Amino acid sequence: MTIRVYNTLGGKKEPFEPIEEGKVRMYVCGPTVYDSSHIGHARSVVVFDVIARYLRAQSYDVTYVRNFTDVDDKIINRARELEVDSKTLAETYIDEFHKDMDLLKVLRADHEPKVTEHIDSIIKFITILIDRGCAYESGGDVFFAIDRFKDYGKLSGRNTEEMEAGARVGIDERKRNPLDFALWKAAKPGEPSWESPWGVGRPGWHIECSAMNYVFFGESFDIHGGGKDLIFPHHENEIAQSEGAFGKPMAKYWIHNGFVNIDREKMSKSLGNFLMIKDVLKHHHPEVIRLFLLSNHYRSPIDYSVKSMEEASSGLDKIYTLLERIEAETGPDTGKNPKGDYWNRFEDAMNDDFNTARGIGVIFEAVRNANRLLDEAGETPSPETLETVGAIRSDILEMGRILGLLSEPPAAYFEHRKIIRLQQTKADVKAIEQLVDERTAARKARDFQKADRIRDQLTDMGVTLEDRPDGVVWRMTK
RNA sequence: GGCGGCAUAGCCAAGUGGUAAGGCAGCGGUCUGCAAAACCGCUAUACACCGGUUCGAAUCCGGUUGCCGCCUCCA
Numbered sequence: 001m002t003i004r005v006y007n008t009l010g011g012k013k014e015p016f017e018p019i020e021e022g023k024v025r026m027y028v029c030g031p032t033v034y035d036s037s038h039i040g041h042a043r044s045v046v047v048f049d050v051i052a053r054y055l056r057a058q059s060y061d062v063t064y065v066r067n068f069t070d071v072d073d074k075i076i077n078r079a080r081e082l083e084v085d086s087k088t089l090a091e092t093y094i095d096e097f098h099k100d101m102d103l104l105k106v107l108r109a110d111h112e113p114k115v116t117e118h119i120d121s122i123i124k125f126i127t128i129l130i131d132r133g134c135a136y137e138s139g140g141d142v143f144f145a146i147d148r149f150k151d152y153g154k155l156s157g158r159n160t161e162e163m164e165a166g167a168r169v170g171i172d173e174r175k176r177n178p179l180d181f182a183l184w185k186a187a188k189p190g191e192p193s194w195e196s197p198w199g200v201g202r203p204g205w206h207i208e209c210s211a212m213n214y215v216f217f218g219e220s221f222d223i224h225g226g227g228k229d230l231i232f233p234h235h236e237n238e239i240a241q242s243e244g245a246f247g248k249p250m251a252k253y254w255i256h257n258g259f260v261n262i263d264r265e266k267m268s269k270s271l272g273n274f275l276m277i278k279d280v281l282k283h284h285h286p287e288v289i290r291l292f293l294l295s296n297h298y299r300s301p302i303d304y305s306v307k308s309m310e311e312a313s314s315g316l317d318k319i320y321t322l323l324e325r326i327e328a329e330t331g332p333d334t335g336k337n338p339k340g341d342y343w344n345r346f347e348d349a350m351n352d353d354f355n356t357a358r359g360i361g362v363i364f365e366a367v368r369n370a371n372r373l374l375d376e377a378g379e380t381p382s383p384e385t386l387e388t389v390g391a392i393r394s395d396i397l398e399m400g401r402i403l404g405l406l407s408e409p410p411a412a413y414f415e416h417r418k419i420i421r422l423q424q425t426k427a428d429v430k431a432i433e434q435l436v437d438e439r440t441a442a443r444k445a446r447d448f449q450k451a452d453r454i455r456d457q458l459t460d461m462g463v464t465l466e467d468r469p470d471g472v473v474w475r476m477t478k
Numbered sequence: 479g480g481c482g483g484c485a486u487a488g489c490c491a492a493g494u495g496g497u498a499a500g501g502c503a504g505c506g507g508u509c510u511g512c513a514a515a516a517c518c519g520c521u522a523u524a525c526a527c528c529g530g531u532u533c534g535a536a537u538c539c540g541g542u543u544g545c546c547g548c549c550u551c552c553a
Contacts, residue, residue: 004494011482044553073551156548157481163549168482183553201548205551227553234551257553258483268552270520293503296491300484311490311502318501321515347490349499358492361500368500368517375509381535390539445521448511455513467488473514 003058003351006299008231008254009155010109018222019252024060026052027213027251029226029234030112033093034071034078037100039289039304040260040267044227046290047257047298047354049106051225054350054402056174061375065216066109067209068094070116071202076191084087086192087116100277104286105404111216115208118215122203125211125245126183126196138174140186140199146179146208149240155254162202181237183207206237210250214242224251228258228299258301260293275304283424285417287405288313294356294403315364316405317380317417319396322367324410325374327395330386332409337394342366346399356403366396400457414475421476425462432463439465 003016018024029213031041045066052064069075070090079086092164094114115122126142129135134148145150146160153159160179172178187193191323193200204213213221219242222303226235235254242250259266262273292312296302342362349358370392377385408416422429439454455465458474466473 029553032551037525038553040553042553047553069551153481158549162480222494228483229548232548234485259547259553264546266547266552300491303490307502308490315501318515325516352494355492356497357523363493364500371516372518443511446511452512467510467512468515 003055004353005253005255005430006237006353007252008256009251011157014253016253018060019220022059022061022451023213024055024223025217025221026055026062026064026223026225027217027221028066028109028224029209029230030065030066030068030393031097032072032074033090033097034072034075036091036278037097039262039275039277040227040278041097042100042104042277042280042289043260043293043298043302044225044257045101045106046104046293048225048255050294050356050403051109051223051255051354052109053404057402063111063216064109064211065111065113068097068112068114069205069208070114071192071203080190082097090116091113097279100281103281104277104289105407107404109327113212113215115203115212117193118200118208118212119203121215122207122211123184125193125207125214125241129183129246130242132245134240135183136176137198140201141174141182142184142198142266143180143242144183144237144244145238146177146181149244151205151235151243152240155236155239158232158236164290173382174191180207181242206234207241210238210241210245211236213250219246219248219250221251223253223460225255225257228256231256252255257298258296261301261303263305264303268419282308284313284421285316285413285420287407287413288316290404291316291360295360297353297357299353299356299385303464305478310375315360319363319367319406321468322370323393323396323406324414326370326389327410329381330390333390333395333397334392335470337391339393339398340395342392342395343398346395346402350402359399359403362398363396366392366399370396417477421462427461427463427476427477432458432461432474436465443467 003014004013006013011264026048028044031037048066052062055062068090071086075086075090079089082253129144130137130142133145135142135144137393145278163179182203184196184198185204186198186209187200188204191202193202197474215223224235238252258440265271267274288309292304292309293302295312342365346359349362350353352358370389372379373385373389381389385477397406435458436453439451439458442451443450443452458465459477462477464475466475
């Protein structure tokens with residue numbers, strides 16, 4: 001079964017066949033580190049994390065590179081505002097990015113190059129472009145000459161004549177064509193800068209990716225990813241640079257993820273509704289965030305709201321509740337079960353352009369089926385039932401591994417979730433446990449009125465009770 | 479203005495021409511002292527609208543309407 005991937009270049013799904021059999025070279029545009037990472041960064045990073053995990057599970061030898069843009073106007077401006085140097089600022093946010101993404105259980109990329117570590121490669125790359133007549137120096141700046149790359153616009157489906165006619169393009173006298181873009185910018189006083197054949201300066205934005213993926217992958221590689229907004233101009237310009245330099249296709253598959261909206265609105269500076277990962281993590285278990293982000297197809301927009309997060313939370317609880325139930329019967333998963341039918345259906349979903357939404361549907365079906373088998377089995381399930389249920393659990397966990405979900409033992413998950421809720425509501429654990437004990441005593445004495453009164457009180461405190469055969473369990477209500 | 483995307487039940491959402499996965503919410507039932515959890519049942523008989531292709535379309539084609547994104551170094 002082959003994987004089919006939607007390729008932005010060409011605009012349709014294609015069979016996935018890496019350039020070199022069995023190997024996948026994947027480059028994803030990482031953040032410009034001038035501020036905390038927001039939920040939109042999380043989506044991009046989680047989506048490509050899942051793609052990398054899945055390709056590895058399909059026995060591909062994946063090399064995953066994700067860069068940090070650590071020199072840029074925004075970083076310089078922000079550093080100036082905060083009166084720190086831009087290197088310090090960038091490093092602060094790189095550390096924060098790692099912290100956020102580690103909490104979100106994102107696996108580290110194999111290489112995380114920074115622009116400032118690859119200035120030499122960038123200068124060499126620009127030199128190649130100048131030598132090939134694709135770029136020109138103008139007063140200490142170097143620009144890419146759009147007219148020298150006839151395929152310009154092939155990724156985003158734009159044509160240059162219409163764009164030149166567009167009112168949005170500003171006139172810059174140093175440029176031969178208004179659409180030409182900067183490869184190298186002459187330094188202004190106080191800015192970070194490096195020596196170059198064109199004087200002191202710093203790289204433009206687009207060139208870093210072309211140069212760095214050349215360093216790791218050479219002239220062509222398999223997957224280039226990023227947010228949809230990067231299609232134009234960023235990725236269009238990367239293609240112009242890399243293909244202009246080498247005359248070979250840059251990346252075979254271009255994959256772009258959709259945006260996260262907040263209450264149906266785009267995150268924007270003017271609305272001031274940027275939602276930072278660290279803030280979402282205060283309210284939600286990391287896997288709730290992942291489940292939410294993966295519950296829509298990666299190319300569709302997804303809407304963040306209190307309600308959608310609560311739904312994701314309910315869903316995750318449901319899965320962990322089953323895992324806990326099975327564990328109580330059979331102990332933890334042995335990891336020895338072969339992959340079953342649910343896994344196969346999950347693979348079908350993932351093979352269809354990484355359709356995690358469909359894959360999650362398979363998980364829920366598996367959960368329902370396992371619950372049903374256990375319900376039907378009654379008090380003492382037969383060994384056969386337990387074996388079947390155990391096999392279903394193995395599939396569920398296997399699917400979870402691809403999505404970066406269900407990685408905690410159920411008890412730890414519920415504890416983790418409880419802690420997050422308690423921090424939010426500032427509820428007093430001791431008080432809760434005391435009330436729970438009082439209610440248990442009342443129930444034992446068959447004083448149900450008192451027991452129910454206490455339970456109502458706990459409900460008001462955001463606590464849900466479950467009276468199980470083996471004792472009372474309390475949880476924080478979503 | 480140019481390019482692109484989307485429109486599926488109360489809400490979210492998958493759907494690769496053959497009569498609609500899954501989740502959340504709701505209602506009824508089983509279980510329970512009562513609940514909770516779980517399960518079962520019910521909730522789309524015009525898949526935005528209008529045409530067309532086809533034996534057959536949510537799925538393909540054309541058009542209409544409505545939303546949205548990119549074209550501003552925003553994932």
